[in-house]
Amino acid sequence: xxxxxxxxxxxxxxxxxxxxxxxxxxxxxxxxxxxxxxxxxxxxxxxxxxxxxxxxxxxxxxxxxxxxxxxxxxxxxxxxxxxxxxxxxxxxxxxxxxxxxxxxxxxxxxxxxxxxxxxxxxxxxxxxxxxxxxxxxxxxxxxxxxxxxxxxxxxxxxxxxxxxxxxxxxxxxxxxxxxxxxxxxxxxxxxxxxxxxxxxxxxxxxxxxxxxxxxxxxxxxxxxxxxxxxxxxxxxxxxxxxxxxxxxxxxxxxxxxxxxxxxxxxxxxxxxxxxxxxxxxxxxxxxxxxxxxxxxxxxxxxxxxxxxxxxxxxxxxxxxxxxxxxxxxxxxxxxxxxxxxxxxxxxxxxxxxxxxxxxxxxxxxxxxxxxxxxxxxxxxxxxxxxxxxxxxxxxxxxxxxxxxxxxxxxxxxxxxxxxxxxxxxxxxxxxxxxxxxxxxxxxxxxxxxxxxxxxxxxxxxxxxxxxxxxxxxxxxxxxxxxxxxxxxxxxxxxxxxxxxx
Amino acid sequence: xxxxxxxxxxxxxxxxxxxxxxxxxxxxxxxxxxxxxxxxxxxxxxxxxxxxxxxxxxxxxxxxxxxxxxxxxxxxxxxxxxxxxxxxxxxxxxxxxxxxxxxxxxxxxxxxxxxxxxxxxxxxxxxxxxxxxxxxxxxxxxxxxxxxxxxxxxxxxxxxxxxxxxxxxxxxxxxxxxxxxxxxxxxxxxxxxxxxxxxxxxxxxxxxxxxxxxxxxxxxxxxxxxxxxxxxxxxxxxxxxxxxxxxxxxxxxxxxxxxxxxxxxxxxxxxxxxxxxxxxxxxxxxxxxxxxxxxxxxxxxxxxxxxxxxxxxxxxxxxxxxxxxxxxxxxxxxxxxxxxxxxxxxxxxxxxxxxxxxxxxxxxxxxxxxxxxxxxxxxxxxxxxxxxxxxxxxxxxxxxxxxxxxxxxxxxxxxxxxxxxxxxxxxxxxxxxxxxxxxxxxxxxxxxxxxxxxxxxxxxxxxxxxxxxxxxxxxxxxxxxxxxxxxxxxxxxxx
Numbered sequence: 004x005x006x007x008x009x010x011x012x013x014x015x016x017x018x019x020x021x022x023x024x025x026x027x028x029x030x031x032x033x034x035x036x037x038x039x040x041x042x043x044x045x046x047x048x049x050x051x052x053x054x055x056x057x058x059x060x061x062x063x064x065x066x067x068x069x070x071x072x073x074x075x076x077x078x079x080x081x082x083x084x085x086x087x088x089x090x091x092x093x094x095x096x097x098x099x100x101x102x103x104x105x106x107x108x109x110x111x112x113x114x115x116x117x118x119x120x121x122x123x124x125x126x127x128x129x130x131x132x133x134x135x136x137x138x139x140x141x142x143x144x145x146x147x148x149x150x151x152x153x154x155x156x157x158x159x160x161x162x163x164x165x166x167x168x169x170x171x172x173x174x175x176x177x178x179x180x181x182x183x184x185x186x187x188x189x190x191x192x193x194x195x196x197x198x199x200x201x202x203x204x205x206x207x208x209x210x211x212x213x214x215x216x217x218x219x220x221x222x223x224x225x226x227x228x229x230x231x232x233x234x235x236x237x238x239x240x241x242x243x244x245x246x247x248x249x250x251x252x253x254x255x256x257x258x259x260x261x262x263x264x265x266x267x268x269x270x271x272x273x274x275x276x277x278x279x280x281x282x283x284x285x286x287x288x289x290x291x292x293x294x295x296x297x298x299x300x301x302x303x304x305x306x307x308x309x310x311x312x313x314x315x316x317x318x319x320x321x322x323x324x325x326x327x328x329x330x331x332x333x334x335x336x337x338x339x340x341x342x343x344x345x346x347x348x349x350x351x352x353x354x355x356x357x358x359x360x361x362x363x364x365x366x367x368x369x370x371x372x373x374x375x376x377x378x379x380x381x382x383x384x385x386x387x388x389x390x391x392x393x394x395x396x397x398x399x400x401x402x403x404x405x406x407x408x409x410x411x412x413x414x415x416x417x418x419x420x421x422x423x424x425x426x427x428x429x430x431x432x433x434x435x436x437x438x439x440x441x442x443x444x445x446x447x448x449x450x451x452x453x454x455x456x457x458x459x460x461x462x463x464x465x466x467x468x469x470x471x472x473x474x475x476x477x478x479x480x481x482x483x484x485x486x487x488x489x490x491x492x493x494x495x496x497x498x499x500x501x502x503x504x
Numbered sequence: 505x506x507x508x509x510x511x512x513x514x515x516x517x518x519x520x521x522x523x524x525x526x527x528x529x530x531x532x533x534x535x536x537x538x539x540x541x542x543x544x545x546x547x548x549x550x551x552x553x554x555x556x557x558x559x560x561x562x563x564x565x566x567x568x569x570x571x572x573x574x575x576x577x578x579x580x581x582x583x584x585x586x587x588x589x590x591x592x593x594x595x596x597x598x599x600x601x602x603x604x605x606x607x608x609x610x611x612x613x614x615x616x617x618x619x620x621x622x623x624x625x626x627x628x629x630x631x632x633x634x635x636x637x638x639x640x641x642x643x644x645x646x647x648x649x650x651x652x653x654x655x656x657x658x659x660x661x662x663x664x665x666x667x668x669x670x671x672x673x674x675x676x677x678x679x680x681x682x683x684x685x686x687x688x689x690x691x692x693x694x695x696x697x698x699x700x701x702x703x704x705x706x707x708x709x710x711x712x713x714x715x716x717x718x719x720x721x722x723x724x725x726x727x728x729x730x731x732x733x734x735x736x737x738x739x740x741x742x743x744x745x746x747x748x749x750x751x752x753x754x755x756x757x758x759x760x761x762x763x764x765x766x767x768x769x770x771x772x773x774x775x776x777x778x779x780x781x782x783x784x785x786x787x788x789x790x791x792x793x794x795x796x797x798x799x800x801x802x803x804x805x806x807x808x809x810x811x812x813x814x815x816x817x818x819x820x821x822x823x824x825x826x827x828x829x830x831x832x833x834x835x836x837x838x839x840x841x842x843x844x845x846x847x848x849x850x851x852x853x854x855x856x857x858x859x860x861x862x863x864x865x866x867x868x869x870x871x872x873x874x875x876x877x878x879x880x881x882x883x884x885x886x887x888x889x890x891x892x893x894x895x896x897x898x899x900x901x902x903x904x905x906x907x908x909x910x911x912x913x914x915x916x917x918x919x920x921x922x923x924x925x926x927x928x929x930x931x932x933x934x935x936x937x938x939x940x941x942x943x944x945x946x947x948x949x950x951x952x953x954x955x956x957x958x959x960x961x962x963x964x965x966x967x968x969x970x971x972x973x974x975x976x977x978x979x980x981x982x983x984x985x986x987x988x989x990x991x992x993x994x995x996x997x998x999x
Contacts, residue, residue, distance in 0.1 A: 085625060085959070088632065092587070130580060137583070137632025140960055141977065154938060440994045443649055448997040464580070465635055482636060499935055501942045 018045070019107045021053040023205035026062055026225060029069035030218025032205075036061040041226070043201055046114040046346040047336055047381045055201045058224035063193065063234035066222035070164045070191040071240055073219030080161050080189035084140035091136035091186055094214035098129040101210070108202040109174050110337050114345040114382070115300065117338045120175075128175040134464040135183035138482060142188065144491070154498045159489040161189035162267065163242035166235035168228070168256065169204075170248045171197035171348050172303040178204055180479045181245055182221065188488035193222045193241070195232050197248075199348050201225040228252060236260050243267040245487060247305075249402070250428075250473050269477025269487045271305065271469055273402040274430030277423035278308035278459065279413075279445065281436035282316035289317075289435045290324035293408070296433060296459045298332060298386055301344040302406040303352070306431035306468070308459060310392075310399060311410045312419050318412050322371070322390065325410075329372050329386040346382040347405060353382035356405030363389045363398040368409070394425055402428070416441060420448045429471030433459045452478070509542045509876075510833035514602040518700035520551045521720065524564035525713025527700075531556035536722070538696055541609035541841040542831055542876040550696045553719035555729035558688065561717035562735050565659040565686040568714030575656055575684045579635035586631035586681065589709035593624045596705065600698055602833075604670055607695045609840035609877070610795055611832045615670075622957065623670045623702075626975075629959035630678035633980060637683060647993040654984045656684035658737035661730040661761075663723070663751065664699070665743045666692035666843055667798040671957075673699050675974045676740055677706075677716060683983040688717045688736070690727050692743075694843050696720035723747060732758040740982060742766040742800075745897075745923075745968050764972025764982050766800065766964055768897040769925030772918035773803030773954070774908075774940065776931035777811045784808075784930045785819040789903070791928050791954040793827060793881060796839055797901040798847075800969070801926035803954060805887075805894060806905045807914050813907045817885040820905060821866040824881040827901075829872055841877040842900060848877040851900030858884050858893040858902070868901070889917055897923070911936065915943045924966030928954050947973070 024040075025032040033056075040054040058066075073079055079087070098105065105128075106120030115124065144157040167181040174196060185192050196204035208223045224231050232252075236244050236259035243266055246256045250272040260266045278296050280289045296308030313321050337345030347353045353376070360374050373387030384406055392399045392409040399409050413419045423432060423445075431453040434445050446454040452469045455461050462468065467483035469475060477487050519535075520527040528551075535549040553561075568574055574582070593600065600623075601616035610619075639652035662676035669691060680687045691699035703718045719726050727747075731739055731754035738761055741751045745767040755763045773791050775784045791803030808816045832840030842848045848871075855869050868882030879901055887894050887904040894904055908914040918927065926948040929940050941949045947964045950956060957963070962973035972982055 085629070088628070092628075133580075133583070134635060137634075138636065139632075140629060141632065141636070143960075143977070154942075439991065443991065444994050444996070447649075447993065465638075482638075496934065496938065498938045498942065500939055503942070 018052065018111055019104050021202060023202075023209055024053050025056045025205070026058050026066075027205060027208035027221070027223040028062070028066045029222065030212055035059065035226075036065075041198060043112060043199065044349060045111050046348055047111070049350065049381060052111055052202070055225050058195070058226035058231045060230065060234040062224050062226070063231055063238065066193045066224050067164060067238055067240050069219035070193055070222055073217060074161070074163055074191040077191070077217055077219060079191060079217055079220045084142060084187070084189075087187060087189065088136040088139040090215040091132050091139065091183070094211055094216065095129040095133045095136065097210040097214055098125065098132070101206070102126065105175060105203055105206060108206060109200070110345070112200040112202045113171055113174055113348050114337055116342065116345060118340045124173065124175055128179045131176070131179040131464055132183045135187040138184075138485060139187035142485065142489075149495070152498050152501065152504065153495050155493060155495045158492045158494060160492050162488050162490050163190060164240065165190045165192045165488060166238065166241045166244040167192055167194045168232050168235060168244065168246045168248065169194065169196055171199035172300060172305075174200040174203045177247055178207055180484070184484045185488050186216070186220070188485055190488050191220045193224055193235060195224050195226065195235055198225070198227050232256070233259060237263040239264045241266055243269070243487065245269050245477070247271040249273050253475060267487070270475035271477065271479060272430075272473065272475040273404075273428060274305050274307070274470070274474050275310055275400070275402055275426045275428045276306055276308050276431040276433070276451065277310045277312055277449070278433035279312045279419045279423060279435070280314060280317065280321060281434075281438070281441055282314045283437050284317060284435040286317060286320050286324050290321055290328055292433065292435060292459050293325055294328050294332070294386070297408040298344055298406050299460060301347055301384075303348060303404055305474075306453065306460070307404075308431070308433050309403060309407070309409060311408055312413045312422060313410065314419070315412050315414055322410065326372050326388060329388055332386045334377055334383055334385065344406065347384060348382070350382060352404060353384065356384055356403055356407060359398055359401065359403045359405070360387055360407060363396070363407070363409075366396045366398065368392045368396060368398060373406070394422060400426070416445065420445060423449050427473040430474035431455065507831060509540070509831050512602045512606045512833060514599050514606070516548045516603070516697065518697070518704050519548050521553050521557055521561070522700060522703050522716070522718040523557070523561045524717065525707055530554065531560070536693060538607060538694065539844065540606060541843055544845070544876060547606055548697070550720050553690070553721035553726040555725065557719050557721070558726055558729035558733060561688040561719050562659060562733050564714040564717055565688050566735055568712060569656075569658055569686040572714055573712050574686060574715045579637070579684075582681070582684065583631045583634040585710045586627055586634065589706045589711070590624050590627040590631065592705040592709055593620065593627065593702070597621070600670065600701060603701060604698045605832050605840070607697045608666060608669060609832055609843060611837050611840055613835070614795075619668065619671055623674045626671070626674040626678050626959050630682040633679075633977070634682045637980060637984070639986070644999065647996050647999065648990050649993050650988065650990050653987040653989060655987055657983050657985045658685060659735060660685045660687045660983060661733065661736040661739045662687055662689045663727050663730060663739070663741045663743065664689065664691055666694035667795060667800070669695040669698045670702065672742055673702055675742070675979070679974075679979040680983045681715065683980055685983050686715045688719060688730060690719050690721060690730055693720065693722050727751070728754055731755050734759045736761055738983065739763045740972075744768050748970065764974070765970035766972070766974060767968065767970040769800050769802070769923045769965065769969050770805055770895065770897050770921050771801050771803050771923070771926040771928070771946065772805045772807055772944070773928035774914055774918065774930065775806065775808045775812070775816065776929070776933065776936055777809040778932055779809075779812065779930045781812055781815055781819060785816060785823055787928070787930060787952075787954055789820060789823045792903045793824075793839065793901050794955055796842055798843065798899050799955070801948065801955070802899075803926075803928045804898065804904065805918070806903060807908045807918065808905055810907050810909055817866060817905055820903065821883050824867040824883045824903065827881040829878055829880065839881065839901060842879055844877065847899060848879065851879055851898055851902065854893055854896065854898045854900070855882055855902060858887075858891065858904070861891040861893070863887045863891060863893060863904070889920065895921070911939060915940065919943070919945050922968040925969035926950065
């Protein structure tokens with residue numbers, strides 16, 4: 004059982020003043036047309052933080068009009084990449100200047116660790132926009148080798164008006180992973196943050212304006228998926244939609260895109276990523292990696308290593324170490340610097356995870372530690388480890404999105420590969436071994452978008468991340484991410500008397 | 505000029521060698537003078553670097569590369585230093601411009617509103633590359649994993665000229681540092697001041713000691729020592745073709761260090777028969793006279809179609825007569841003095857040869873005033889291909905206008921030179937432009953424009969104008985080594 008930080012709840016109730024609660028359309032904060040608002044909840048207590056404007060189809064329409072005008076007639080796509088970069092760099096500087104407030108917003112909205120927000124997540128968000136600012140003036144097409152007397156070249160043109168539907172688990176990081184490349188490319192956009200976590204997105208809109216991002220380029224419609232999100236996916240005047248969230252909703256988004264105007268879709272969905280530990284692994288390092296892999300951000304991360312495969316030679320030792328570390332893991336108020344994970348994001352997730360835990364028990368997996376909620380208030384769950392998990396169990400197949408690990412033993416490398424791949428997902432995988440051939444063979448055999456060898460969560464701004472199979476398609480991070488925001492146009496003209504062809 | 509030259513309001517703070525993060529005297533204690541080209545008077549005494557100083561600088565750069573933090577810090581950290589440098593340059597924009605003008609003689613407005621901002625732009629451009637330098641993974645013909653690492657090449661040497669001191673600083677320092685290398689820079693003896701100031705600001709931005717070392721001095725001493733140093737991994741030289749040959753030879757004879765050369769030119773500016781004559785005259789004038797004619801890519805052979813030749817010449821003459829020449833610190837001046845006595849005398853000699861070889865002197869043709877190195881904007885018409893003024897790089901305010909009849913002829917004549925740096929085309933006709941663009945053996949073709957130096961566009965020469973490219977993604981190649989890494993795979997799932 005993980006320990007609960009008792010001091011937490013009382014001494015760390017630091018709710019910053021909520022300054023921005025309205026929709027951001029065409030450079031102004033406005034109420035929704037309906038006048039409706041919804042509550043955003045503090046998962047530490049289940050209490051209301053603030054009421055936020057609830058956008059629906061009519062508000063999305065207004066935002067699209069503004070974005071369309073900003074793209075078709077406005078300056079954003081018409082200024083140079085270097086000029087866009089300048090404003091994006093200013094945006095990054097403004098983020099740096101407001102780190103604590105932004106981190107606090109994500110903490111109270113999503114239950115994320117405040118210390119991590121201050122030192123990692125928010126500075127990282129600034130680095131993401133800097134990365135793409137640096138790319139804005141480096142977007143190259145190609146001059147082609149035509150096999151006839153023609154001069155041909157490709158231009159990479161901004162795709163136009165983009166819709167971004169982002170989730171609640173990394174509100175700041177995901178905001179900039181989408182907004183960064185889209186801005187660099189010269190697109191305009193409508194962002195629909197998750198209803199659980201609207202606060203930091205609205206603050207970023209305010210900073211964007213201060214940074215000189217013109218009105219209409221970045222619009223924010225807070226609201227719900229089936230209303231605002233659906234309006235974006237099926238809008239006839241949005242050129243591309245970018246969704247990060249569950250596989251189930253990803254399907255809905257793609258369907259709506261197909262049924263409306265065949266807008267370009269990219270999806271970054273769920274995962275059930277395997278971490279495979281071979282006999283030659285260092286037990287302590289591997290156990291730590293495995294624990295972090297499933298508990299980081301309270302398990303609310305798409306690439307969580309939620310299936311652990313341990314080779315038989317190291318099994319007993321590793322599992323012992325793993326359980327020992329899990330029992331020492333501190334769960335509590337995310338403002339408390341001693342705490343290692345905070346509450347799950349909301350009641351719905353909390354109940355879903357507990358239900359999976361019950362399934363695990365019923366299906367006959369062995370519960371090694373955890374399995375229960377923590378405390379009376381809020382949505383805290385203990386680090387939970389199930390052993391002897393069979394492939395066909397629900398806890399081995401479904402994405403739980405919580406601090407629940409499914410563990411199994413394996414014998415041979417081929418078996419590990421086979422079992423790692425037997426999932427409808429394909430987002431990430433981890434391999435722990437010192438053997439070069441094992442590392443190379445397994446990394447090329449696992450059908451997943453990111454393979455971490457002797458590390459996990461080793462993200463980098465230059466390294467693309469995305470899914471195979473039902474984990475989605477399209478990439479975030481890296482220069483690859485820019486592709487989602489471009490059209491490739493070929494231009495051809497005849498040439499006469501060229502001295503070379 | 506006989507007016508009293510305007511005193512620049514900038515203090516000269518840095519006149520010593522910059523080695524390992526510190527300003528030091530030359531090992532010999534010697535100094536040399538840097539002169540104000542408006543008067544020939546001394547601006548300052550600057551430490552004179554020689555072989556021993558180059559040795560010390562290379563040693564510092566080597567230590568900084570092999571042992572220091574620079575190559576080992578993350579690309580993001582390097583980027584932040586370069587971005588902070590750009591911010592500092594911005595804060596000191598006018599100071600840098602004034603120093604540049606004092607040392608070089610170019611119009612102040614040009615320096616303050618175009619060149620220093622361009623320097624800043626370039627540093628930001630290269631900062632953006634720092635964390636995006638990619639190698640490749642490549643398909644193998646068998647079960648092998650193959651990848652290429654693009655590694656910093658090590659200790660680079662840069663020898664830069666006096667015509668665009670700050671921009672030339674940026675073209676070397678930007679990519680070299682963005683790729684994680686260390687550098688020893690030898691600025692031209694005519695213009696050492698801004699390189700030292702800029703380097704100081706780079707250190708203020710957090711650059712670790714030894715990463716950038718600046719050794720002012722002369723070519724045959726400091727320059728030669730750098731080119732022949734056994735511990736310099738790469739040399740980049742910008743200057744005359746003549747000196748470029750010497751540099752290449754020294755590099756080859758010492759340790760075979762790779763060399764990129766950005767040399768002279770005698771670039772054709774071709775005005776086709778459909779040209780708007782007024783616009784063509786203005787652009788051709790700018791293409792030649794910009795920066796006192798001291799541009800490697802100056803449009804120094806103006807080919808005009810016979811059907812508009814006479815009109816063109818008359819307008820070109822009038823335009824040259826209107827060109828305002830004087831103290832570059834004075835507002836509205838288009839042309840300042842030439843850089844020094846040597847260039848000044850050389851240009852006057854070419855003018856004399858032009859007259860003697862029978863070209864028609866339309867305007868200028870002589871010195872302006874009795875102090876400093878001012879030359880009147882000079883236009884020659886009826887120039888023939890075999891005249892010296894049509895073949896040699898003059899590097900001064902001397903426009904030569906030649907007549908042509910048809911496209912094939914002008915292509916042949918434009919290409920009939922050992923140089924191949926740039927060309928300008930003035931036409932609206934798509935086919936003419938496409939044909940000329942492909943036929944001209946030059947590194948840059950400017951169509952209906954000239955001297956466009958955006959950060960992302962590569963620049964460099966064909967033939968004896970040099971080899972290698974600067975700016976754009978291309979410049980990174982100069983400062984990277986490619987390491988191929990291969991390892992066998994066991995039962996790969998795909999190939």
